[in-house]
Amino acid sequence: MIYLDNNATTAVAPEVVASMQPYLTTAYFNPSSAYEASRGPAHAIASARGKVASFLGGVRPDEVLFTGCATESNNAAIFGVMRANPGRRHIVTTAVEHPSVLEVCKEAEREGARVSFIGVNHKGELDVDAFVKVLQPDTLLVSIMHGNNETGVVFPVADLARIVKETNPDIIFHTDATQSAGKLRLDLNDQLSCVDLLSFSGHKLHGPKGVGALFVRRGTRIRPFMCGGHQEGGRRAGTENVGHIVALAEACKLAEAYMESENAIVCLRDHLEKALCERIPWMEVNGAGTDRLPNTLNLACHCIEGESILYQLDAAGICASSGSACTSGSLEPSHVLKAMDIPFMAMHGSVRFSLSRFTTAEEIDTVIEIFPGIVERLRRISPYWDTAAHAPRG
Amino acid sequence: MAWEYSEKTKQLFMDAVQGKPGTHLGEIENPDGIGEHGSIACGDAMRFTFRVERDPRDPLRDRITEARYLTFGCTSAIAASEALCTIIEQESRTPIEALQIQNDDIVAFLDGLPEQKIHCSVMGAEALEAAVYNWAQKRGVDLSSLGIDLHEEDEDEGRIVCKCFSLSEPYIRRKIKELDLRTIADITHAIKAGGACMSCHHKPGGLQDLLDDIWGPQEGVTRSAAAAEPPLADERGGGEPLTAFQLMRRVDGVMRDAILPMLRADGGDAEIVDIKDMTVYLRLQGACAGCAGAATTLKLLVERTLKEQVDERLRVIAVGV
Numbered sequence: 001m002i003y004l005d006n007n008a009t010t011a012v013a014p015e016v017v018a019s020m021q022p023y024l025t026t027a028y029f030n031p032s033s034a035y036e037a038s039r040g041p042a043h044a045i046a047s048a049r050g051k052v053a054s055f056l057g058g059v060r061p062d063e064v065l066f067t068g069c070a071t072e073s074n075n076a077a078i079f080g081v082m083r084a085n086p087g088r089r090h091i092v093t094t095a096v097e098h099p100s101v102l103e104v105c106k107e108a109e110r111e112g113a114r115v116s117f118i119g120v121n122h123k124g125e126l127d128v129d130a131f132v133k134v135l136q137p138d139t140l141l142v143s144i145m146h147g148n149n150e151t152g153v154v155f156p157v158a159d160l161a162r163i164v165k166e167t168n169p170d171i172i173f174h175t176d177a178t179q180s181a182g183k184l185r186l187d188l189n190d191q192l193s194c195v196d197l198l199s200f201s202g203h204k205l206h207g208p209k210g211v212g213a214l215f216v217r218r219g220t221r222i223r224p225f226m227c228g229g230h231q232e233g234g235r236r237a238g239t240e241n242v243g244h245i246v247a248l249a250e251a252c253k254l255a256e257a258y259m260e261s262e263n264a265i266v267c268l269r270d271h272l273e274k275a276l277c278e279r280i281p282w283m284e285v286n287g288a289g290t291d292r293l294p295n296t297l298n299l300a301c302h303c304i305e306g307e308s309i310l311y312q313l314d315a316a317g318i319c320a321s322s323g324s325a326c327t328s329g330s331l332e333p334s335h336v337l338k339a340m341d342i343p344f345m346a347m348h349g350s351v352r353f354s355l356s357r358f359t360t361a362e363e364i365d366t367v368i369e370i371f372p373g374i375v376e377r378l379r380r381i382s383p384y385w386d387t388a389a390h391a392p393r394g
Numbered sequence: 395m396a397w398e399y400s401e402k403t404k405q406l407f408m409d410a411v412q413g414k415p416g417t418h419l420g421e422i423e424n425p426d427g428i429g430e431h432g433s434i435a436c437g438d439a440m441r442f443t444f445r446v447e448r449d450p451r452d453p454l455r456d457r458i459t460e461a462r463y464l465t466f467g468c469t470s471a472i473a474a475s476e477a478l479c480t481i482i483e484q485e486s487r488t489p490i491e492a493l494q495i496q497n498d499d500i501v502a503f504l505d506g507l508p509e510q511k512i513h514c515s516v517m518g519a520e521a522l523e524a525a526v527y528n529w530a531q532k533r534g535v536d537l538s539s540l541g542i543d544l545h546e547e548d549e550d551e552g553r554i555v556c557k558c559f560s561l562s563e564p565y566i567r568r569k570i571k572e573l574d575l576r577t578i579a580d581i582t583h584a585i586k587a588g589g590a591c592m593s594c595h596h597k598p599g600g601l602q603d604l605l606d607d608i609w610g611p612q613e614g615v616t617r618s619a620a621a622a623e624p625p626l627a628d629e630r631g632g633g634e635p636l637t638a639f640q641l642m643r644r645v646d647g648v649m650r651d652a653i654l655p656m657l658r659a660d661g662g663d664a665e666i667v668d669i670k671d672m673t674v675y676l677r678l679q680g681a682c683a684g685c686a687g688a689a690t691t692l693k694l695l696v697e698r699t700l701k702e703q704v705d706e707r708l709r710v711i712a713v714g715v
Contacts, residue, residue, distance in 0.1 A: 305437065307468035311397065311404075312411060324437070324468075332558070332590040333437065348437045348466075377411040381419050381472060383441040383464035384434055 002318045002363045006204075007149050007179060007296060007354035012247075013206040019250040020208065023243035031240055032231070041242045048249035055252035056198070056215055057187030065214045065232045066245045070178040071100035073199030073214035074143075076225035076236070077174045078104045081141045081197070082113060083223040085172075088140035091115045094126060094155070095339040097145050101176055102335070105143070113140075124153035124287045124340050132163065141172045147180035150323055150336040150352060151287035152296025154180065161194035172196045172220060178204055182255035183265075183293050188215060196220045202244065206356070207251030211244035258357050265355050266294035272353065272364050273297050279372040281390050284346060286337065295355040298323075300337070300346035303385040303392050304378040309351050312374045318367060323350040345384065345392060399469060400505035406473040418479035420462040426532065427489060429524025431517050436559050436586065438467030438514065440475055442521035444482070446489065446529070453533035457486045463521075470507055471514040477503040478518040489526045493542065495519065497573070497584070512583040516573070553658055555600060557679045558590035560661045563604065570608050578602060636705065642669055648703045653696055662692065672707045674700065 003011065023041060031042040049061040056064070067073045078091070078101070093105050095117045105115045116134040119127050126144070135142075142164050147154045161173040174197035177186055182205030188195060197220065201212035216222060216235070229237030273285060282302040301309065306324030313320050323334025324347075332338075333347050342350075353367065379385040386393045397404070410417050425443035432439035441464045449455035461479040465472050477500050482492050497515040501507050507515060527544045530537050537544050550565035566587055575581045578601045582589040587601060594600040636644065649666065657664055657678075667675040678692055697710040 303434075303466065305467050305471070308407070308411075308472060311407065311469045314397070315408065344435050348434070374411075377413070380413070381410065381464060382466045383421075383430070383439060384466055 002366060004353040004355060004359065004363075004367065005319045005321050006356040006359075007152075007352065008321060009203045009209065010206045010356050011358060012203075012208050013251065013254055015254060016207055016247045016250045020243035020247035023246055027242075031242060041240075044242060044246050045240055048245045051249035051253050052213055055186070055249075055256055057185075057189045057192070059188050059215065060218060062233065063215055063218055065216060065236050066240065066248070067212040067214055067236060068210060068241070069212040070176065070199050070201035070204075071212075072225070073201070073212045074098075074100040074174075074176055075104055076214055077197045077199060077222070078108060078141065078143060080222040080225050081172050081174070081220075082108060082111070084221040085140050088138040088170075089113045090136050090139040092118065092131065092134055092139060092142045092144075094118045094120065094144055096120055096124070096148055096150075096153075096336045097143070098149055098176060098178065101143055101145065118144075120153075120339050122340050122342060123290045124148065124151045124336070125290050126155050126160075128156075128160070131160065135164070135167050135171070137168075139168070139171050141174060143174040143176070145179075146175050146177040146186075147184065147293040147296075148287070148336060149179050150334055151298045151340070152179070152293035152354075153287040154184070154291040154293060156291075157195065158191045161192065165194045172222075174198070176200075179293060179296075181205055182252070182259070183295060185259065188217070197222070202248040202251055205251050205255045207248045208244055211241055211248045213248065263294065265357060265359065268359055268361060268364050269295055269297055269353075269355055271361075272355075272367060275368040276371060279368070280375050282392060283375070284342070286340065286342060286350065297353045297355075299351050299353075300342055301349035301351065301375050302343070302345045303382045304349045304375065306348060306350050308378055309349070309374055312377075313351075313371070316370050316374075318370065321352045321354075323352070324348045397469075398508040399473070400507075402503075402505040403470055403473040403507065406476045406504070407469045410472050410476045418462050418476055418483075419464070421464055422460060422462050425525075426456070427525035427529035429521045429526070429528055431520040431524060432467070434466060438465070438471045438517060440465045440467070440471070440517050440521045442475070442478070442518075442525050444489075444492075444525060444529070448533075453535050454488065454490060456529075456533065457488055458482055458492060459486065467514065467517075468511070470504070470511040471517065473504055474500050474507070474514040474518045477515075478522060482522075489529045490540065490542070492522060493526055493544075495522060509583050513586045516569075516584050551659070551661075553599070554661060554663055555604070556587035556594050557663050559586050561585065561587045562661075563599070566601070566604055567608065570604060576605070576609065578605070581605075641705065644704045645669060645674060645700060645708070648700060652703065653699055656695075657692065664692070664696065672705065672709060674708060674710045676710050 023044065027040045029038040029041050031038055031045055049064050052064045053059045053061045067076060089112060091105055091108060091113050093101060093115060109115050118131045118134065121127065144155055144157060144160055146157050157175050164171045164173050173195050175195055177198050177200045181200035186192060188198065196217045198215040203209040224235045226237045231237055231240055277283065284300045286298040286300050306322030310320060310322050323337050337347055337350055380387050384392055410419055413419055421441060422443040422445050426446045427444045430441045443462050444458050445460040446456035447459050461482045463475040463479055465475040481495055481499060481503055497519040500515040500518050523544055550562050552562040552564040554560060555563050555566055569575065569585050573584050575584055578588055578595050581587050581601055588594050596602050663679040665677050665679065667677050676696060693710050700708045700710065
């Protein structure tokens with residue numbers, strides 16, 4: 001099987017599995033207990049917190065909270081900031097956020113907040129002018145994702161956070177870095193020093209599902225999202241998921257080492273992109289010509305539908321994903337592609353390949369061999385495609 | 395979401411995309427019947443063509459010898475198209491006999507379809523109906539004299555209920571009855587109406603109202619007050635400047651009585667997002683939204699109408715195009 005859906009989830013690295021095992025077996029003790037045996041788990045958490053702090057550019061360990069997933073981190077960030085600052089009700093976000101920010105902001109609207117959703121252009125780039133104009137005297141929170149999960153487009157978060165802080169230092173800046181963690185350097189003491197809150201999770205960087213983290217810069221006005229315990233300094237109640245926390249830290253450490261040593265993913269992705277573009281007419285790269293995550297390739301094939309592409313890829317042993325309506329569970333295509341206003345002939349024909357450090361050159365070659373045939377066969381069936389002319393009809 | 399298709403569906407799809415002998419991919423040149431359903435904007439579409447062996451004396455004895463399709467859509471849309479053509483060719487039916495093939499037959503042929511994919515089979519049945527209608531016109535067959543009530547798609551024009559898929563009230567009403575749709579979920583699964591933004595579910599004149607109207611209100615379901623407001627009396631004429639309230643009422647009235655019927659006739663729609671001073675922020679919806687050319691034309695049209703009928707200082711700003 002060729003797994004190219006790493007923006008959905010990743011394979012757990014063997015070292016990560018090994019690191020968490022003791023806490024699922026012999027060292028099962030509650031880290032909050034009094035006896036000697038619970039010191040092991042307690043130390044493991046402290047050490048994990050240190051590793052994650054180092055992964056985030058050497059922040060203070062007490063600025064790292066462990067959560068259940070990135071969705072929880074996003075909920076905690078947005079609702080926590082709203083509760084701590086009832087006097088200001090304006091939130092700014094983007095139209096292309098992951099649902100765990102987008103839907104939370106819509107929920108915040110129901111609770112009385114005013115939310116501005118900033119749009120993007122056809123390349124997926126944020127409308128920065130609109131962003132600047134929308135900042136208001138009572139703006140409380142800006143939440144803008146770092147790398148987009150569908151297109152891989154990277155927003156200039158460092159710069160946006162700086163603009164926010166220069167406008168009004170009281171505005172809190174949150175970023176969802178779930179897709180960029182492990183792929184781009186996250187230095188919260190340097191280039192991201194204006195970011196107050198940052199979310200990410202374990203399972204997007206070869207850690208397990210069920211664990212995430214929220215960076216909370218010291219001094220940020222935020223209330224706890226989960227109450228009822230002293231854990232995480234009273235800021236996230238609930239007995240610590242020790243094994244998974246250890247695993248997250250191990251995954252961060254491995255990702256850091258990988259980023260320093262090589263950057264093979266981007267070469268493979270670029271090779272895949274170039275080869276497919278050469279072989280397939282009337283296909284666009286969503287987010288082309290702008291800054292993108294090194295592992296993501298989102299294609300829009302004119303005149304065909306993404307679900308039937310995925311089905312044939314799967315039949316050939318290749319796992320990918322699509323933003324088409326038929327794969328979304330609703331009847332609407334992806335909100336990200338709609339926000340980019342990509343041509344409607346291509347809107348339903350999107351396919352996302354997302355690579356990981358475990359992806360091999362042979363796997364990419366297999367996709368290059370198989371994918372053009374799949375597109376061609378579906379186009380022969382499509383009423384919108386002129387097979388003789390190799391172009392859309394009319 | 396793993397694949398929830400039957401083996402039969404998967405097999406037909408793979409056979410079709412690989413163009414195996416006996417499959418029905420293609421388009422017949424100079425067909426005796428051609429019918430289309432769906433659109434690329436909605437995510438699936440089918441062009442269905444057939445050829446008949448013409449009976450020299452009686453067109454009603456024409457027999458379908460060949461059926462072909464071109465389909466844009468998901469795995470099940472393509473499999474349903476293949477199923478339709480196979481069923482039709484099996485028994486060399488007359489076009490009138492072919493009309494007996496309902497979406498249920500396509501679903502049965504496929505050994506079932508997931509609920510949310512039922513609309514793929516309805517698309518096949520719709521394209522078939524359209525093609526038979528086309529054949530009847532070509533062959534001078536009067537379908538209504540046979541007691542067959544077939545519609546050309548334009549006959550379904552009317553108030554758009556589902557803006558996301560541009561589906562009109564007459565069309566939805568007809569399908570509710572034909573396919574015995576009893577709930578909003580039934581409607582969405584069969585013809586996609588109400589499946590995207592969902593705003594048409596419970597508003598006055600929306601899907602629930604249509605269901606209640608056809609099947610009678612269900613116990614425990616409160617009917618929304620659909621009573622239309624009386625049209626605004628024309629208060630224009632006096633030289634007195636309008637107050638902000640009067641201006642809003644007037645703009646709203648002209649929108650409702652003059653502009654929206656015009657837009658809806660073309661499958662479009664619009665809503666006022668805001669009125670600040672003399673600026674109307676207008677969001678265009680339905681068939682016209684997303685088409686920049688149409689949006690500009692419509693914006694100018696709306697602006698001219700509002701200037702003429704309310705106040706010439708008014709200007710319109712299109713939002714969300």
